[in-house]
Amino acid sequence: MRNIWTLFKKEFRSYFNSPIAYIFITVFLVVMGWLVMTGFFIENRASMRAFFGLLPWAFLFFVPAATMRLWAEEKKLGTTELLMTLPVRDHEVVLGKFLASFSFVSLAVALSFSLPITVAALGNPDPGPIIGGYLGAFLMGGAYLSIGLFVSGLTENQIVAFIVGFVLCFLMFIVGAEFVLFSLPHWLVPVFKYLGLGSHFDSIGRGVIDSRDIIYYLSVIGFFLWLNVRWIESRRWA
Amino acid sequence: MEAQPAMIEVRNLWKSFGETVAVQDVSFDVRKGEVLGFLGPNAAGKTTTMRILTCYLSADRGEARVGGYDVFEESLEVRRRVGYLPESAPLYMDQGVVECLEFVSELRGIPGRERASRIRRMVEVCGLGDVMHKTIGQLSRGFRQRVGLALSLVHDPDILVLDEPTSGLDPNQIVEIRDLIRRIGREKTVILSTHILPEVQVTCDRVIIIDRGKLVASGTPEELASRQGGGTSIHVEIQGPQEEVESALRGLAGVTSVSWKAAKRADRHCYVLKASDGETLTEEVFRLAVRRNWVLSKLSAEKASLEEVFSALTSRE
Numbered sequence: 430m431r432n433i434w435t436l437f438k439k440e441f442r443s444y445f446n447s448p449i450a451y452i453f454i455t456v457f458l459v460v461m462g463w464l465v466m467t468g469f470f471i472e473n474r475a476s477m478r479a480f481f482g483l484l485p486w487a488f489l490f491f492v493p494a495a496t497m498r499l500w501a502e503e504k505k506l507g508t509t510e511l512l513m514t515l516p517v518r519d520h521e522v523v524l525g526k527f528l529a530s531f532s533f534v535s536l537a538v539a540l541s542f543s544l545p546i547t548v549a550a551l552g553n554p555d556p557g558p559i560i561g562g563y564l565g566a567f568l569m570g571g572a573y574l575s576i577g578l579f580v581s582g583l584t585e586n587q588i589v590a591f592i593v594g595f596v597l598c599f600l601m602f603i604v605g606a607e608f609v610l611f612s613l614p615h616w617l618v619p620v621f622k623y624l625g626l627g628s629h630f631d632s633i634g635r636g637v638i639d640s641r642d643i644i645y646y647l648s649v650i651g652f653f654l655w656l657n658v659r660w661i662e663s664r665r666w667a
Numbered sequence: 668m669e670a671q672p673a674m675i676e677v678r679n680l681w682k683s684f685g686e687t688v689a690v691q692d693v694s695f696d697v698r699k700g701e702v703l704g705f706l707g708p709n710a711a712g713k714t715t716t717m718r719i720l721t722c723y724l725s726a727d728r729g730e731a732r733v734g735g736y737d738v739f740e741e742s743l744e745v746r747r748r749v750g751y752l753p754e755s756a757p758l759y760m761d762q763g764v765v766e767c768l769e770f771v772s773e774l775r776g777i778p779g780r781e782r783a784s785r786i787r788r789m790v791e792v793c794g795l796g797d798v799m800h801k802t803i804g805q806l807s808r809g810f811r812q813r814v815g816l817a818l819s820l821v822h823d824p825d826i827l828v829l830d831e832p833t834s835g836l837d838p839n840q841i842v843e844i845r846d847l848i849r850r851i852g853r854e855k856t857v858i859l860s861t862h863i864l865p866e867v868q869v870t871c872d873r874v875i876i877i878d879r880g881k882l883v884a885s886g887t888p889e890e891l892a893s894r895q896g897g898g899t900s901i902h903v904e905i906q907g908p909q910e911e912v913e914s915a916l917r918g919l920a921g922v923t924s925v926s927w928k929a930a931k932r933a934d935r936h937c938y939v940l941k942a943s944d945g946e947t948l949t950e951e952v953f954r955l956a957v958r959r960n961w962v963l964s965k966l967s968a969e970k971a972s973l974e975e976v977f978s979a980l981t982s983r984e
């Protein structure tokens with residue numbers, strides 16, 4: 430437990446050791462703010478719909494950018510040899526990295542809380558979808574992060590990690606979408622609908638908090654973190 | 668010495684990477700209070716063996732125990748007791764020097780109140796005082812090596828595995844680090860790899876040489892040196908007609924071989940004589956030169972060196 434905390438601190442701090450973190454957060458806030466505000470003035474209603482509708486798409490870019498460094502850089506610099514010969518368990522390292530990236534992305538999302546507050550001041554929005562939307566955002570972000578972290582371990586090139594992470598997240602997001610379901614044999618529809626990251630997000634985003642959706646996200650996160658741990662173990666057999 | 672327990676035991680270790688067999692059937696022991704030098708040409712398998720001992724890689728076959736624990740079954744126990752300096756001292760470039768010492772101390776489980784004093788001690792021992800407040804990325808190669816060394820020592824480990832510990836260090840620092848290793852080696856167990864053979868003679872109690880993954884020799888530096896013919900080599904620099912000198916030298920009693928080496932000046936020639944007994948032969952060489960009226964500008968006898976043993980055992984003929 431203490432090791433996870435130490436590893437977490439190191440990873441979280443290293444986001445802020447370079448200007449990338451500040452640029453990342455600023456761009457995220459500006460893009461989201463601009464999209465929501467234009468939506469607000471065009472539609473002239475106090476809805477956070479636009480915001481949460483856009484969040485999964487924004488995450489497709491931001492999350493792989495937040496995770497690409499985590500393993501790829503260690504592999505490139507050879508620091509895995511320093512880290513993995515210390516008395517730490519493989520899962521502690523994976524959790525430390527995951528929690529650090531989760532906190533970082535959560536920080537960006539939390540800073541965007543200023544948006545619903547502005548909207549609330551301007552109109553009189555329904556709090557249900559906003560709470561659900563944020564909950565869904567954290568879960569969805571977590572799922573993307575676990576995918577991105579795993580992918581980062583497969584290469585020592587950060588750009589490759591970013592692109593592969595993006596594609597994998599995109600596929601996971603899209604499999605449950607209407608137009609994909611439409612082209613499938615009907616017995617496969619429920620399977621794909623269940624597997625898609627997007628479909629679960631929609632229902633939470635409507636303010637309907639269903640434990641099945643939460644379990645779904647947690648299992649996606651758990652699965653990819655588990656794969657990551659297995660991958661580290663298998664490295665020793667390389 | 669013999670009564671001391673073996674802290675590192677390696678038995679019939681094998682490791683290959685695809686087609687390359689990096690380690691083949693290697694076995695050796697390192698006892699408590701011993702500094703073992705690990706020699707071998709490039710790509711011999713030294714780093715690979717050390718990575719197996721520190722649980723970074725697993726072996727294909729064979730057994731390795733460190734501090735009494737199996738490196739595969741009880742990897743955490745092994746890692747707790749070992750201090751490891753990897754080959755090129757990989758470090759996190761964005762951390763500060765103190766920050767990275769703190770990071771490793773925390774993961775090493777050094778309690779908070781001892782941490783500061785351990786770190787201060789390491790800064791002193793490894794000569795990091797001047798760079799304490801810098802970021803690793805700003806350090807020169809040699810200072811990174813020192814930081815890597817500090818990281819491997821910070822928890823005062825019983826067993827040290829050092830892969831080319833003095834590479835990149837300046838001469839003063841090399842002397843200090845060698846002294847440090849000797850001092851640590853009195854009570855602890857050290858295995859170090861190096862390409863600097865004189866270093867082995869001053870720091871190591873015992874040496875093993877591996878070549879293309881196979882163990883080719885082991886013993887004390889003196890034992891190994893004397894094994895190679897056991898003789899003496901005499902270096903002679905003479906001013907005189909080359910062929911005449913060479914055949915005259917070859918004619919001396921007790922000379923087993925004569926080889927010519929270029930000298931710094933064109934009119935002089937260097938010869939290396941191999942002989943079983945050096946003492947009387949130097950006198951003979953001197954008399955010969957006097958008799959023939961050749962100018963003798965250098966005459967020295969040297970015990971067979973580790974270098975010769977090394978090249979004899981590992982040359983690619």
Ligand SMILES: Nc1ncnc2c1ncn2[C@@H]1O[C@H](COP(=O)(O)OP(=O)(O)OP(=O)(O)O)[C@@H](O)[C@H]1O
Pocket residue numbers: 684687688689707708709710711712713714715716
């Ligand atoms: N990760 C790896 N993948 C493939 N081959 C490897 C790997 N690591 C080492 N090898 C190969 O194993 C052999 C032994 O390498 P090793 O690094 O152990 O040599 P070394 O004795 O440390 O050499 P040096 O003196 O140059 O440091 C080499 O042929 C090397 O190419």
Ligand SMILES: [Mg+2]
Pocket residue numbers: 713714715754830
């Ligand atoms: Mg090596």
